[in-house]
Amino acid sequence: MARYVLARLFSAIPTLFLVVLLSFMLVHAAPGGPFDEERVLTDAVRQNIERYYKLDEPLPTQFVSYLGGVLQGDFGPSYRYRDYTVSELIAGRFPVSMQIGALAILIGIAVGVGIGTVAALRQDTLLDRVVMGVAMTGISVPVFVFAPILVLAFAVKLHWLPAGWSGAHGVSRMLLPVLSLALPQIAYIARLTRASMIDVLKSGYIRTARAQGLGTYAIIRYHALKPAMLPVVSYLGPAIAGVLTGSVVVEQIFGIPGLGSTFVTGALNRDYTLVLGVVIFYAALIIALNLLVDVLYGVIDPRVRLR
Amino acid sequence: MRLRHFVLACVFGALLAACGTDAQLDGNTLHRGLATDPESLDPQKARSVQAAHVLRDIREGLLGLSPDGELVAAAAESWEVSGDGLVYTFRIRDDARWSNGEALTAEHFVAGLQRLVDPAVAGFYAQTIEDIVNARAIIAGDAPVDALGATAVDANTLEITLERPVPYLLSLLTHPSTFPAYTGDFADGAGAADSASNGAYRLASWAPGSLLRLERNVNYWNDDATAIDNVYYHVLVQDVTQLNRYRSGELHITDNVPPEHFKQVREEYGEQLRVAPYLGTYYYGFNLTRPPFKGNKALRQALSMAIDRDMLVNRITGRGERPAYSWVPPGTNNYDPPELGFSELSQDVRNDVARRLYEEAGYGPDRPLSIELRYNTSATEQRFALAVQAMWADTLGVETTLVAEEFQVLLENIRERAVTEVFRGSWIGDYNDAQTFLGLMQSDSTSNMTGYSNPEYDSLLNRAAAQTDLERRRLYLEEAERLMLADHAMIPLYFYVSKHLVHPSVRGWQDNVLDYHYSQHLSLDAAQ
DSSP: OHHHHHHHHHHHHHHHHHHHHHHHHHHHHSSSOTTOOSSOOOHHHHHHHHHHTTTTSOHHHHHHHHHHHHHTTOOOBOSSOTTOBHHHHHHHHHHHHHHHHHHHHHHHHHHHHHHHHHHHHTTTSHHHHHHHHHHHHHHHSOHHHHHHHHIIIIIIISOSSOSSSTTOOHHHHHHHHHHHHHHHHHHHHHHHHHHHHHHHHTSHHHHHHHHTTOOHHHIIIIIIHHHHTHHHHHHHHHHHHHHHTOOHHHHHHHTOOOHHHHHHHHHHTTOHHHHHHHHHHHHHHHHHHHHHHHHHHHHHOTTOOOO | OOHHHHHHHHHHHHHHHHOSOTTSOOTTEEEEEESSOOSOOOTTTOOSHHHHHHHHHHOOOSEEEOTTSOEEESSEEEEEEOTTSOEEEEEEOTTOBOTTSOBOOHHHHHHHHHHHHOTTTOOTTGGGGTTBTTHHHHHTTSSOGGGSSEEEEETTEEEEEBSSOOTTHHHHTTSGGGSOOOTTTTOTTOOGGGSOOOSSEEEEEEETTTEEEEEEOTTSTTGGGOOOSEEEEEEOOSHHHHHHHHHTTOOSBOSOOOGGGHHHHHHHHGGGEEEEEEEEEEEEEEOTTSTTTTTOHHHHHHHHHTSOHHHIIIIIIOSSOEEOSSSSOTTOTTOOOOOOGGGGSOHHHHHHHHHHHHHHTTOOSSSOOEEEEEEESOHHHHHHHHHHHHHHHHHHOOEEEEEEEOHHHHHHHHHHOSSOSEEEEEEEOSSSSTHHHHGGGSTTOTTOSSOOOOHHHHHHHHHHHHOOOHHHHHHHHHHHHHHHHHTTOEEEEEEEEEEEEBOTTEESOOOOTTOOOOGGGOEEOTTO
């Protein structure tokens, strides 16, 4: 196991290097630069700004010095937010995205697995149909429709919760965004759980367990749940990465200072260093999460051996 | 109750307790929406309009603007201008102080101006003061920073010397890039919150991307006149989010109003919706350096006349914009914009003339003009471009291809002038003077998007620049604009309006063409 993890970590190095190289080239190839505005700078002023950011050096030199910085954990200064370095921006924004994303995933797993299991046990009953119908709606309704409806209901009409992030307190400002993010997760996980649970419940060892007189709760808890979780676990890798790195839509709707919206504005502003920094950070995060999921797989399913 | 249930109940109770309307408007805190996070609160490094809004609250220049947009004394109590218009002497208030109690002196203003042109600081607005003696040379790295024509004669006297008269210098000095710099300001690692402030407010905290909290600066010379103790700027990029927060009672003032909700907002909020003329022009520009528009004035005029501007502002933009027949917007100080010759004609007559000009230019049903129209990707721009495309097709038979591009891509294409034919552009005045618009069309202006180059126009502007007599200067400028409009270098389409929702409890709000609203001029009426 340890050897497996080490090998995977080593193989991540060339992947990350490629990510850095490719995104560096792509970002610089994109038309338009970080200092383009309708008010065009005079040549002298532009040169000063480019010298300030060392953009006057040839690209390969820029890449080498950038890579050197990255190896030391320095993602350089942001071209847009002049009071901040990219590392500071990521360090400030990621925890916000993570907080909301982690909560949404936890709720997604708890509620999704719960109702998925219930639906599987009551297969083809009215309850099953209703739950799965709601889940289907949850998957189909995009978050940019669902979130504004929540805002309209709970903030604008009822005044129970704030409509945005800034100036509001802890939990109250998190409820609506977390709910918006969690809903599609609940729906998806519920459907995955139901399908795989139905399969598992049909297998021989469950029939044996029933024949031995075990109650439904015990069967689910001790025998069915673990194997039924396998598809959910493999879904969780990308899902966690997606949710942790921030939902651009939810962050923009609620005005949340998370990493997702920062990434998008960074790209639109041609904030080269910010975009690169976030891409590298995302890449590392996704690699780590995929590894984690594979390891978890080995823990849950004895048939999987990690070498 | 089992322990687990007890814990669950506690968590749930805490969740409920934490809910509630804690972000509601109260006592003496003003909540304002801000459309982007300021990229910097260093006056000389800041770039966006939004950063400037905040800086006007926490710092003060030599001059400021009154609630209705008139120039007023601020940190300087008085000033004198030499007869040739080249030397400005400012008398700084004795009681002007930084938020830490230190005296504000002429040295601080010199330091601010020097920082602005210092190549090592690399300020975005350096070029706005390049008419100060030696500024150009310093920006280019050919002269030391202290050669700048701004000197502290004594602690309270500042002298600014110009290379040529700049009649709008006083307006420039209300721009945050010319604000004073505190000694040791923004040195290595020091953030905006560590810095001293000389405005009516000081920055108490800044949660990037989220919230800027401003507190009353008790050391401000005019603190007695400040009514509101705290100002919260909420960074909300989406104008719909600002609207929602306004509707749920969390904002006093929004930065904008989303176009798609405009009608509904107007019905719902009536007087709370403030729409006012704004110093900005929306236009379609021609690339004058390439065919088909190079040297083809008749064609340019035909395209300009075939656009029904009334229809565009009523049906497409629909937020109270006014159709534009000039480049400089009305409401500009000491200026009376001339209009395009056809502005008095009805649209039918314009269309007839346009058809004739179109044929004169060598086009017709058998040989239709085929052009590309470039604009930045957005639903509003798309609808606007579609309408223009239809007008050109119906009236003239022009085949227009619409090309939507990301904003930065569009800007680069316009600047390179290699592929653009017709493009969407806009210009917002930096200060209230016709120069900010007309200077753009000078052949050596870096922001000259169309590539317009007319020696007569250039010389009229240069003559205007050398004038100290404001009336004669105005005539030169108006003559220049008349010439440029007659050349149909671009198609002015509409003049912008500023749009805000302002809560009834906010007092002292006045519409003005620059759309600057200092928090220190506002107060809150608790009764509302």
